[in-house]
Amino acid sequence: MKQNDKRLDGMDMDTRTSLRDFIALLRQTRLNKGLFAAGIFLTLIGTIGSLIVPLLTQSFIDGYDPELLSTGLIALIIVIFVLSAALDGVAYYILARIGQTIILKLRERVWDKFLKLPIGYFDQTKSGESVSRVVNDTAIIKDLITSHFPQLISGIISVIGAVVILFLLDWRMSLIMFVAVPASLVIIIPLGRRMSRISRALQDETALFTGRIQETLSEMRLVKSFNGEAFERKRGQSGILSLYSYGMKEASINAFLSPIMSTVMMFVIILIIAYGGVRVSEGTLSMGTMVAFLLYLFQIIVPMTRFAMFFTEYNKALGATERIIGILGKAEEENESASDASVEFNTLAFEDVAFGYESHKEILHQISLTAYNGEKVAFVGPSGSGKSTIFALIERYYDIDAGSISIDGVDIRDIPLSTLRRNIGYVAQESAIISGTIRDNITYGLHDDEYTEADIDLAVRRSYSSEFVEMLEEGLDTEVGERGIKLSGGQRQRIGIARAFLKDPKLLMLDEATASLDSRSEKFVQEALDDLMRGRTVLVIAHRLSTIINSDRIFFLDNGYITGEGTHQELIEHHTMYRIFTEQQFG
Template sequence: MDNKTSLKDFLELIRQTRLNKGLFAAGIFLTLIGTIGSLIVPLLTQSFIDGYDTELFSTGLIALIIAVFVLSAALDGVAYYILARIGQTIILRLRERVWDKFLKLPIRYFDQTKSGESVSRVVNDTAIIKDLITSHFPQLISGIISVIGAVIILFILDWRMSLIMFIAVPVSLVIIMPLGRKMSRISRALQDETAAFTGVIQETLSEMRLVKSFNGEAYERKRGRTGIRSLYGYGMKEATINAFLSPIMGTVMMFVIILIIGYGGLRVSEGTLSMGTMVAFLLYLFQIIMPMTMFAMFFTEYNKALGATERIIGILGKEEEGAQDNTLETSLDFKILAFDNVSFGYDPDKEILHQISLTANSNQKVAFVGPSGSGKSTIFALIERYYDVDAGSITVDGTDIRDIPLNTLRRQIGYVAQESAIISGTIRDNITYGLESHEYTEADVELAVRRSYSHEFIEMLDQGLDTEVGERGIKLSGGQRQRIGIARAFLKDPKLLMLDEATASLDSRSEKFVQEALDDLMQGRTVLVIAHRLSTIINSDRIFFLDNGYITGEGTHRELIENHTMYRIFTEQQFG
């Protein structure tokens, strides 16, 4: 994959994190001072070796060398801390931006993207950028200063020997450039593979009961090992390049060192070069060699960071859901919900709903019946605006829901699905989920618990409402999770109530009480019900029969029994 992201894009992404330029400049300045200090040490060493006669001055010079060395190291430490703090702050804000963006993306994005890949973007890609800023960039600055300073001093000390050193430059570039480009491609592929593998692992671990129940260990072992071996393959490709790069660079540098020692030794024996200058020259040479090997690593990490930047920019640039605006929250009454010739498909070339028109009024119970896959749950998803319609419109009190701020719309909708979603945390956390603390009282929570018939099992728990439910509510039974979902809807007190087989997971005794509670909750609201058991919707004000995305019948239970063949068959199958 070609790298479409430039340094300009990377710098713009960093700028958007509100980089503290003053602190960054201070870190670079201290790095500069520390590097200059390290450049002074060889000169002092030269002066010491070349001979000052007085013992006192030699001792003072030793002390000065040590002091400069210690000060340089201390400044490097302070500079590293400052730049590390800047890097951590940048990554903090970058992760916040990416996380906030994920929360604003439409459901369609999550339908198409594995959650593990999204996790990799928040954790792995941002970490790559952090490493470049925190570690590799300071090393680059220090290395550049060190190399430039050392080269200048070397030419001042002895330009003839300095020319020998430059033999390594064209040789190094010939080696580093092609290997660096190849390493860049491998690193980017490794990032993609890591994200995909993270997605597979997370998916498998979250559905471990499915794996165990259907003896899927062998399949998952094969799938996991395929990903692991793929990562191993990319890792070995990186190792192969490094296996070539390090020895070759080491050999080139060693060849240069041998040449300089040989030529310098000859000059020293002839008396045209002092021993101190020779030692200083070698010290400066090492200050050039170390950054040169680091530059190759920086080039690789820089390309990794560009790849990560491309992915993060791609996420940040995705279209968000509709606008959020708390100021209009009280203006929605949900007296009339209307579908006007609504058509919709999850894929552009495959329509699920065809020209659906219906109306639901406040104080009405409207039910949807039909075979699986007929589009009943899709209607609920469109009302929640998980997706926008492809044609037609959905209106609330005459206003198109696309013109209503999402939080205003969803604040007035209570949705109890066939299997209520549970987050890790306490029972209280789940019941009050999405509500601010000022929106309810402890008495409201207790009432919601009792009206949903959740108190029956909550009172038996040692921690009561503060009981931890585990990941995805794994410590609770299906019926308990469902009753918590119903309690959540009670507490929200919505104006539109949508029930998707809300009592399906309950035993007959619990269902009786919960159904009575739901009947109370339905009063004064617009109520939509999806039901497979017709006993729960016989008394509905209006029943719509869906088949293959079309409304093929509507009316009361009695009217449909008389006029709709398929509905009559459904009824006879359940009641005989």
């Protein structure tokens, strides 16, 4: 666990999130200040009720008279007890509701933020880590607000009230309590800092572990096919042991903190009993005051133990806040544009485009090309030559480093993302399928007013999906399972094509759309694609040259450069690499 220790030692507390950041984050959720004030007020009233009971006890003991022990007095004490407990319950519910509402809005904000982040963020971050931010980190803040914060408010009021009353009862005995203050601070402050570092490291490790587990479970067929159980078991145990280590570090601090605090408080109680006993024997302190003093002391001790727990949870919440603020502060995709230029998607042009996923490593170099409405333009080249990257740039998953990409002469950065992507249809080698029904997948991303049931039926027929949909008992309402696991590859592909038909895009991009299909499925899918391509600008990536030999133009890419352009016949005659590709496939 040396790596874990290094992670802890390397954390700089001065650069971490502060209480001000935490409060600022809560303010962004627009908490109901009136309801919050009502909760605090009820907590105050309930606590005052509990503070009255020791005073009644003092009066009863010091002025004991059997005749005063009436039914009315007993009823008064019971009413105060019950009313105090009821008000505490109502106050706790109100504060807990505020906390739940804050977390509701906070989770909505984080989730909305994820949906607005660029693809680059998800390239660098495992999905499990992002899930941990939405679920685990917000849950930590929720627990602090809904459970520990109401107890803190009640405890503070109880402690302040008890201290004030104790000084009024006997200031000399009250001073003995403050012996515990410096001793408690000496213990709590260094342990709290250590706990904060451990909590942050634990949250990081939890996010990493969640990411690994989610990744493994989503690829369980790979694990089984390649006998990867032993490897995954070892990797999982490593993460589990790491979490165990951090958990035990937390437990060791709590195990040390709780007994020490109890010992300090017990020492104070012994001092007060000893000193109070002497005062009672001397007649300078009444027995009723002594009993009331002890009762108030316990009203201080119980909240003090809760304060220690709150401090621990508070540091965890600061760690969670740091990560959530980090996500909320990330740059979003720019969906709006100041330009009012309208585009018809008749012409797509690249001019000296350069791009690299990393600043020091360029993937595409001086790419220039033009595609017109009604044309079929194909991209051919070795794997890793940059074909799919061109498609990603058209979708603006990433912004180019140099040059320009324009549609009808308008730079795509001046076209709102929603407008740009609404007019682009994309069919990949393996169509993405979400859990839900076939209907959900075909209509994905479209509003109800953008299509009719007849449009869905037409898309199903034109994509040749009806060939298998009609055989299903529930038809379009058939559940497809996670990532479409209940469907074959060809069926998933045809649903993806049906989705593109329904979207009716002006620019269609096909990325190895038939590469992984058997001959029968490929026949259906290719016929559907031929129908889909009519009347649109079509960009195609294909390793199978048979699918693109009839393209209007073919661009050959090699190591990020366009090294050839022309029809199939022109490239065979003038481009050596393309001719080699053709001979390898056709003989």
